[in-house]
Amino acid sequence: MSSETKTRRRRKAERPAEILDAAFEEFVQHGYSATRLEDVAARAGVTKGTVYFYFDAKERVFEEMVRHKSQTFLPDLAMQAEKAEGSYTERLQALVAYTYAHIAENRDSREVLRFLISEGGRFPELVDRHYDEFVMPMIDQFKQLIDAGVAAGEFRDAPASEFVEIIMSPGLLVCLWSLVFGTRKHFDLDAFTRASTDLILRGLAK
Amino acid sequence: MSSETKTRRRRKAERPAEILDAAFEEFVQHGYSATRLEDVAARAGVTKGTVYFYFDAKERVFEEMVRHKSQTFLPDLAMQAEKAEGSYTERLQALVAYTYAHIAENRDSREVLRFLISEGGRFPELVDRHYDEFVMPMIDQFKQLIDAGVAAGEFRDAPASEFVEIIMSPGLLVCLWSLVFGTRKHFDLDAFTRASTDLILRGLAK
DNA sequence: TATTATTGACTGACCCGAAAGTCAATAGTA
DNA sequence: TACTATTGACTTTCGGGTCAGTCAATAATA
Known part of the structure; x- marks a missing residue:
């Protein structure tokens, strides 16, 4: 070596x-x-x-290994949100696409999720940390964008705008699919992303 | 005893x-x-x-234990779909609500999912069986309903109608939330269900 | 019906390999 | 030389898997 x-x-x-x-x-x-x-x-x-x-x-x-592997995505997402331009629809679309792509490509994040699911019971502090440092900030990031879109009159003030988690759920499905089936069962990520964003944006549109 | x-x-x-x-x-x-x-x-x-x-x-x-705990939901869902009435919108709404409620209440299904995620690598046959006997039939069940709705002109022929998985993804999120956080972090299931169905139905509507 | 033979579900002591954790000795470095 | 990162043999515990034996229930027999 x-x-x-x-x-x-x-x-x-x-x-x-x-x-x-x-x-x-x-x-x-x-x-x-x-x-x-x-x-x-x-x-x-x-x-x-x-x-x-x-x-x-x-x-x-x-524990240290999970911490070590958890410090990537969030700053990137914030930066992505920062530099987003155009209508709120376009910005949201870009952010969603970015998130889904990240989940699809980033093996580390995916496996960290697997660890939380399978070993979370044994390491509750890890779960709480993840919630504080990852889940909540991510939700906030999206919530902020949607609230702004609602305020600007571009999105309707629908129940969905209160529950940002919904917007992230197709991303989670992609992640889970990959965790369980790997590449064994085919999954058309592009088509799925298009379909999800289409559904979300239409559901939010005024 | x-x-x-x-x-x-x-x-x-x-x-x-x-x-x-x-x-x-x-x-x-x-x-x-x-x-x-x-x-x-x-x-x-x-x-x-x-x-x-x-x-x-x-x-x-x-293996036997997973098999033993996997034999509940599907027949129920089929029956539910059978006896559904009203417009396709109403039927879909009912089916979605039923599915989410099941996930939220049924500990067995949830834990089986946990097993597939954490031990799937060690038991590939189990994963394949689950795909054939659970995932695919479930997707088909929803796909059937949506196709009928599209044919009837009630739903638009959108990308989302091609990807039924999207419709199930909020349900998965509920499931995951419960697996990872249990009851430690509060989650308003009713509100979430309302918000999701609202988004989905609006996204599919003509 | 009373006695005996047979079955088979169930036990628990045992074996053995494996892996977490320890530590005295060593070797590289300042 | 003093220090400290690194080794690898050692201890100990633990748990999967085995198997000879037990005893209740049933069947066969007188």
């Missing part, structure tokens, strides 16, 4: 992330209980002892 | 289901890998040996 040549100090700075990345792959493949920390270590190119040098228990590795 | 008084022959007829019910509870609480067959046995009021008398491996217990 080329990284072997680096100094120990530099290695120390990188080790935790390396271990967490390795842990991610193992946890994805086998689930929390069935992954062996020894395999995680091997994948990271170290031994079990080293893992315990940085983390004091398997649970901690898992 | 009153059941102790039953004859051995009668017990044999009931044991498997008893064990599978116990297994369901344990698997729900701890996940596949972390459940001990000994605890399953204890919950069913027998010993591990008895479990192995009826099932030849832990995997089999899990």
Whole structure:
């Protein structure tokens, strides 16, 4: 490995992330209980002892790994919302498309959701953190846009504008489909995105 | 236990289901890998040996348990569709409401979904079976209704009518919300159902 | 009807591999 | 030399799976 040549100090700075990345792959493949920390270590190119040098228990590795993999999407979405232009319809359309595409492409987010579903009971703090730092901000982001659209008279003040979750639900379906069926059952993402946005925008239109 | 008084022959007829019910509870609480067959046995009021008398491996217990818990909703939905009356809008509305309510109330279906998400990789046959016997029929049920509505000129021939999955996606969101947050984060199901159906019907209307 | 033989659901002690976690020794680095 | 990141052998616990044996229920027999 080329990284072997680096100094120990530099290695120390990188080790935790390396271990967490390795842990991610193992946890994805086998689930929390069935992954062996020894395999995680091997994948990271170290031994079990080293893992315990940085983390004091398997649970901690898992928690840190989820935290490590959760810090991507949100800033991007905010930026996307920032730079959106045109009518509120167009902006919403763009934001929805961006979100769906992200879910479809970003394996990390998807697998984090899987972890929350399968291991959430064992790690309630993780679930709460995710709610505060991910679910709520995301909902707010969309809510803001829709409220503005309603205020501008472009969207009707319908029940749906009160429940932004609805708008995100087709995205969730895409995510779930991918988690359960992978690529085994075909799914036409483009067509689905078009159909969903069409339905949503029409449902909101005045 | 009153059941102790039953004859051995009668017990044999009931044991498997008893064990599978116990297994369901344990698997729900701890996940596949972390459940001990000994605890399953204890919950069913027998010993591990008895479990192995009826099932030849832990995997089999899990598979049979999922099968055991999957046989409810579909016939009910078909019946509901059968006896639906009024305009296609009204029928669709009724069917959607029925589906969402079922998801919200039926713990078994919800947990089966959790199993598919968390253990689907380990049990691909289970996933395929579920697709054939549950997902596809459900989609067909809705598709039939919508096609009829389009043919009758009541719904427009929109992209959404091609992708029935969209209509089911708010229901999935409810399900997921419940799986991840349980009752910890409040969710107004009635309002959500109203808002979703409103959006869907308006999106489909001519 | 009373006695005995047979069956088979069920038990629980046991085996064994596996994995979490420990730690004394080592080797690279400042 | 002092320090610390890393090793890998070791301990311990735990749980899936096995199997020889038990005993209640039933069938066969007198």
